[in-house]
Amino acid sequence: MPDAPLICSRANPVFRQRPDSSAGLINSTVSGTNFNDRYSRQSILPGIGESGQRAIAAAHAVVVGCGALGCGIIDQLARAGFGRLTLIDRDIVEWSNLQRQTLFDEADADSGQPKAVAAHRRVRAVNSDVEVAAHIADLNSENAGELLLGSAKPDLILDGTDNLETRYLLNDLALKHGIPLIYGGVIARRGMQMTIRPGRGPCLRCVFPEPSSNGEIETCDTAGVLGAAVGIVSSLQAAAAIEMVGSPDRETKPCLIEFDLASTRFRTIDLSAFSDPASRAECICCGKRRYEFLSGERTRPAVTLCGRGSFQIPAAGSRIDLSRLASKVATVAPVTANEFFVRIAPRPGVEMTVFADARAVVRGTANEGEARALYDRYVGA
Numbered sequence: 384m385p386d387a388p389l390i391c392s393r394a395n396p397v398f399r400q401r402p403d404s405s406a407g408l409i410n411s412t413v414s415g416t417n418f419n420d421r422y423s424r425q426s427i428l429p430g431i432g433e434s435g436q437r438a439i440a441a442a443h444a445v446v447v448g449c450g451a452l453g454c455g456i457i458d459q460l461a462r463a464g465f466g467r468l469t470l471i472d473r474d475i476v477e478w479s480n481l482q483r484q485t486l487f488d489e490a491d492a493d494s495g496q497p498k499a500v501a502a503h504r505r506v507r508a509v510n511s512d513v514e515v516a517a518h519i520a521d522l523n524s525e526n527a528g529e530l531l532l533g534s535a536k537p538d539l540i541l542d543g544t545d546n547l548e549t550r551y552l553l554n555d556l557a558l559k560h561g562i563p564l565i566y567g568g569v570i571a572r573r574g575m576q577m578t579i580r581p582g583r584g585p586c587l588r589c590v591f592p593e594p595s596s597n598g599e600i601e602t603c604d605t606a607g608v609l610g611a612a613v614g615i616v617s618s619l620q621a622a623a624a625i626e627m628v629g630s631p632d633r634e635t636k637p638c639l640i641e642f643d644l645a646s647t648r649f650r651t652i653d654l655s656a657f658s659d660p661a662s663r664a665e666c667i668c669c670g671k672r673r674y675e676f677l678s679g680e681r682t683r684p685a686v687t688l689c690g691r692g693s694f695q696i697p698a699a700g701s702r703i704d705l706s707r708l709a710s711k712v713a714t715v716a717p718v719t720a721n722e723f724f725v726r727i728a729p730r731p732g733v734e735m736t737v738f739a740d741a742r743a744v745v746r747g748t749a750n751e752g753e754a755r756a757l758y759d760r761y762v763g764a
């Protein structure tokens with residue numbers, strides 16, 4: 384049993400003082416007294432200190448995906464004082480996002496703001512010292528290098544994505560360029576988190592060698608997701624980032640953390656066995672150094688225009704169980720199905736027809752990025 388309950392008392396009056404606004408400190412930058420006051424509850428933690436806080440202020444993190452996980456990560460990294468954030472997302476804010484995507488409000492959903500733009504504005508309001516860049520883009524093997532590496536290699540990448548292909552792409556890029564990657568995933572009431580340190584432990588493909596096949600994957604749109612579960616995973620990811628940069632001497636073992644709030648079960652799977660390079664020799668990514676998703680070898684072919692306002696998502700190489708897909712989607716969107724296809728109507732005027740070879744035709748969307756996003760949402764990437 385614990386010795387005592389955890390409380391957050393106000394025992395230390397030093398940290399209760401506000402900055403002296405008459406001395407012009409309110410708007411001071413990272414070098415001013417305000418810096419020490421602002422981050423005092425974090426820098427007082429053993430292992431961080433002022434030097435750790437300065438390291439955080441000098442660090443550059445890329446957050447891929449500004450959805451549920453991304454919102455939690457971005458908010459916490461901005462508040463923790465990360466000096467530079469690069470945000471990448473392809474979607475716009477919808478009303479169904481507001482239940483869990485904590486950076487957005489009703490005005491964002493009403494006006495259909497791009498998530499990257501709304502997140503950028505929110506970061507500026509939360510912490511004006513953060514240098515933040517936002518990209519409205521569908522990350523793929525062709526633009527990943529430019530978007531993530533830009534003019535300088537970032538210190539770490541955080542995964543806030545909603546599809547497996549992008550996750551494996553990030554894993555490839557992180558391993559190839561030696562950048563730590565903080566993975567997180569959440570669905571329904573379950574979540575998991577794992578930190579990938581290239582050369583020092585397992586990568587995503589050491590633990591999950593292959594993505595699941597299309598149609599078998601649950602998505603938040605078909606299985607639902609509890610906002611509180613999102614909060615746990617994004618907090619684990621943000622904590623991993625803050626500790627990695629601010630407390631680099633802290634001993635950490637490679638592990639996979641997973642939980643299910645339905646049973647209040649939390650589990651930490653020790654992955655120390657992967658610390659030995661020999662144990663990773665068979666991994667196609669970090670052992671054999673084949674970057675299938677980054678090279679385009681395993682990337683889905685491009686979406687093509689097939690008539691006015693219609694886009695075709697090509698066959699993916701694996702077949703779909705149509706009756707299973709139909710029953711999965713029927714709980715969240717109107718569906719018609721027969722032995723040849725499943726037709727989904729995500730909203731009035733938009734229709735997606737999915738065939739057994741995983742090909743789909745999407746009608747009524749504004750662009751190919753939206754067509755791809757709908758496919759990922761209902762069929763799974």
Ligand SMILES: [Zn+2]
Pocket residue numbers: 585586587588589590663666667668669670
């Ligand atoms: Zn590996």
